Amino acid sequence: xxxxxxxxGVYDELTRDVGYERRADYLxxxxxxxxxxVRTVLDLAxxxxxxxxxxxxxxxxxxxxxxxxxxxxxxxxxxxxxEGEPPVFLNQSMPExxxxxxxxxxxxxxxxxxxLTNPRDVRRTFRRLRLFVAPGGLLVFDxxxxxKLAALxxxxxxxxxxxxxxxxxxxxSRSRRICTYWMDVFTRRPDGGWDRGxxxxxxxxxxxxxxxxxxxxxxxxxxRVYGDCRMSAPREDEQRLYFSAIRGK
Numbered sequence: 366x367x368x369x370x371x372x373x374g375v376y377d378e379l380t381r382d383v384g385y386e387r388r389a390d391y392l393x394x395x396x397x398x399x400x401x402x403v404r405t406v407l408d409l410a411x412x413x414x415x416x417x418x419x420x421x422x423x424x425x426x427x428x429x430x431x432x433x434x435x436x437x438x439x440x441x442x443x444x445x446x447x448e449g450e451p452p453v454f455l456n457q458s459m460p461e462x463x464x465x466x467x468x469x470x471x472x473x474x475x476x477x478x479x480x481l482t483n484p485r486d487v488r489r490t491f492r493r494l495r496l497f498v499a500p501g502g503l504l505v506f507d508x509x510x511x512x513k514l515a516a517l518x519x520x521x522x523x524x525x526x527x528x529x530x531x532x533x534x535x536x537x538s539r540s541r542r543i544c545t546y547w548m549d550v551f552t553r554r555p556d557g558g559w560d561r562g563x564x565x566x567x568x569x570x571x572x573x574x575x576x577x578x579x580x581x582x583x584x585x586x587x588x589r590v591y592g593d594c595r596m597s598a599p600r601e602d603e604q605r606l607y608f609s610a611i612r613g614k
Contacts, residue, residue, distance in 0.1 A: 372531075377413055377415065377439070378529050379524050383415075388416070389419045389423065392420075393423070395505050396503060398587075398609060401469055403425070403470045403503065405426045405428070406471070406472060407427075407464070407497065407498075408427055408428070408473075408474070409430050409477070409494070409506075410432070410459060410477030410478075412439075412440070412475070413440050413443065414436075414439065414444060414452070415443070416474050417452050418440075418443050418444060421449050422447065422448070426450045429453070430455045430456075430462060431454075432457065432459070440452075460481070460493065461493070462497065468499065469502045470502055470504070470505070471494055471498050471502075473506035473507075474507060476509040476568065476605070478490070478571070479508050479509050479514070479568035479569060482567050484571075487576070488582065491579050492583045492584075494612075495583045495584045495585065500612055500614045501611065502612045503609060504585060504609065505609050506607070506608055507605050509568060510570075511570035512601075512603070513604040514570045515544075517535040517544055519536065520534065521533070521535075527553075528553040529550070529551070530551040530552075532548070533547060534546075535547075541569075542570040542571075543569050544569075544570070545565065545567050548563065573608075577590065577608070585613060586610065592607070593605040
């Protein structure tokens with residue numbers, strides 16, 4: 366089963382506690398760091414399009430990109446009822462990003478970059494982003510910290526809703542810096558029975574130093590690292606790191 370085939374239809378139900386509106390508020394704070402007015406925004410690895418929908422409702426023009434057709438289908442359905450400029454949806458992987466023009470800002474939310482387990486793909490993604498963020502525009506993304514991924518080793522988690530039941534276990538390889546998630550997703554059918562889906566996901570731990578160096582290598586300037594939804598530097602035990610950078614000329 367392809368990644369997110371089982372999760373796409375229940376992803377929003379399982380992530381109700383993410384706090385998208387609060388994270389959108391934080392993105393807008395960072396947008397003010399841009400050296401140009403932010404009107405057009407790229408939502409890279411948009412998933413089911415929740416952030417795309419919020420930013421569209423706030424008056425931005427969105428281009429939403431994701432590698433999963435199943436997640437994009439959910440995002441398109443969600444966008445059908447939106448007022449304002451309809452988002453443009455593209456089925457692309459992050460390292461193969463290819464837009465028709467530039468955007469004023471690009472965001473990549475909820476540790477999507479960790480899913481690029483080959484460092485070459487991260488560096489290529491930054492180079493592609495530099496092509497499509499306008500000079501002076503802003504790039505914002507967040508990652509799961511190395512400390513968080515390492516602490517997940519050997520853990521078992523349960524997410525339970527009325528019609529969805531998800532069990533996932535994790536294993537972290539310190540030599541490879543890869544965290545593997547094995548998920549069993551159960552969804553209730555109209556007849557009261559249950560369907561089961563299985564998925565495997567992998568994330569790689571990247572240090573702030575690595576990511577900052579690769580951003581500068583790709584041509585971004587003014588790179589800053591923040592704690593989770595804070596305008597201050599991350600704590601030693603920070604679980605999620607935010608990065609912002611200006612596209613150089």
